[in-house]
Amino acid sequence: MYPGQQHRHYQRPPVPPPGYVQQKQYQRPMNPPPSNQMQSSVVTNHGRVQQFQYSNCTGRKKALLIGINYFGSKNQLGGCINDVRTMSRYLHDYHGYAFGDMVILTDDTRDMRRVPTKQNMLRAMQWLVKDARPNDSLFFHYSGHGGRTQDLDGDEVDGFDDVIYPVDFQVAGHIVDDQMHDIMVRPLRAGVRLTALFDSCHSGTALDLPFVYRAQDGGIKEYNIWKESKGDAMQAIMGYATGNTRLMANSVSSVFSRFKNSNSSQADRVKQQKMSPADVISFSGCKDTQTSSDSSVNGIATGAMSWAFITVMTQNPVQSYITLLQNVRVLLAQKYSQKPQLSSSHPIDVNLRFVL
Incomplete structure (x- = not known):
């Protein structure tokens, strides 16, 4: 464990999570990736045809940012509120998101409407996707505790659902990935972009998106x-x-x-069930089986994934999906064992430019 590092989970594992620490030099893309032009594609899977559409992100922009430090608890974190405040400034300064079109929930406020309770978080997720139209760009950022629970409806190949923890989880319970998918992904129309960033433990597939990508070559992972x-x-x-x-x-x-x-028919069924015609992308701080780090950079508490994402994008705003994933991984691997993940609601060309 590195100085200032805390793992975002409720019970420390008896052994370190699987992973590696590898020293590499940060690499910028050699050539600008092609623009993500609006286009339609067709996926055929076992006779079923599903049409999806990329977003060019030129429409309305809305953001939901949730940071929970869990003040006064034995599992208190240090950087989550800083994460969402930094992210809000980044979205405003670099991508034109208006502060008036952002909802920020943190547990340091006295405004009960802005406290990240389970009820407020679910209501804010509904607000985020309400009336979304093609080419709108929606952004969801969660920095806080994450975990896993037994899958009860059979839609997880590994048998576990990913969850996030509201500030009142001890009373109201956690929020399961199935529920986040149903609220924020399922209602979206073709051509609507939702970008999610999870800076939490066990978050690899926290939005239940069916296509997960290998960082080495951009191919789709098979379980x-x-x-x-x-x-x-x-x-x-x-x-x-x-x-x-x-x-x-x-x-x-x-x-x-x-x-x-883990049988193949089960995996195909889940993929069909979770696929969406909308343009949904998720970056997560680690694999489903790993923890994400709450750390400190230059004396300021921050989540490792949030810091790495913003650092890579500000150093070079022109990134493809795959170079962004690779550069975030390289930056984190200098100090952390967690391996960020990229997933999507439909197959994407990872060499297209990542836009918000």
Whole structure:
């Protein structure tokens, strides 16, 4: 663990999360990527034709920014409120988002309408997508605690839903990825852009988007049950070696859930169910099985993913989807083991220019 680093979860794992720390030099794109022109494409999957449309992001711009420090709790964080305030200035200064078209929820306010309770967060998500039209650009940013829970409806190949934690989660409960997808993705029309940035633990597929991309070559990832179960297998072995029966049982249960839900027909069904004609993109701070870091940069508390995203984009605003993912990963790998993820609601050309 690095100085000033805190992991955003409620129970510290018995072993470090899987990952690596690798020193690399930050690389800027060699050539400007092509513009993301509005266009239509057709995807055929098992006889089903689904049309989707890119957004050129020239319409109305709206943003929902949520930062929760959980003041006074044993799991208090330091940088989440700073993250959304920095993000609001970045969106305004670099991409023309008006402050009047932003809703910011933080737990340092006395305005009860702006406190990130579960009710306020869900209501704000509905506001974000309400009356969205083609070429509108919507931005969702969450910085706070994240976690995982058992999947109850069978739409997760690995057997777990990703969740985020409102400030009143102990009373109202968490918010599951299924609910965020139903509110912010499902209602959107073709050509509407929603960009989501999750700076939280276990957030790899926090918006339940069906297409996840490899950073190495931009290809679409296929779920690898053996690779994804490696961490749980190691924890099961550690639990056995140390006599920690609870750890061993939980790890074995996780592996069993993955095997139960990992058949190809199940994966195809989930992909069909979660695909959208809208232009939805999500960047997350880590894999579903990893934690994201609450850190400090130049003495200022910040979430590692939020800091890296803004740093890369301000140093060079002309990025393709794939170079943005790669550069954020390279920047974080100098200090952190978390591996940011890119996912989308439909297959994207990752060499197109990323626009907001």
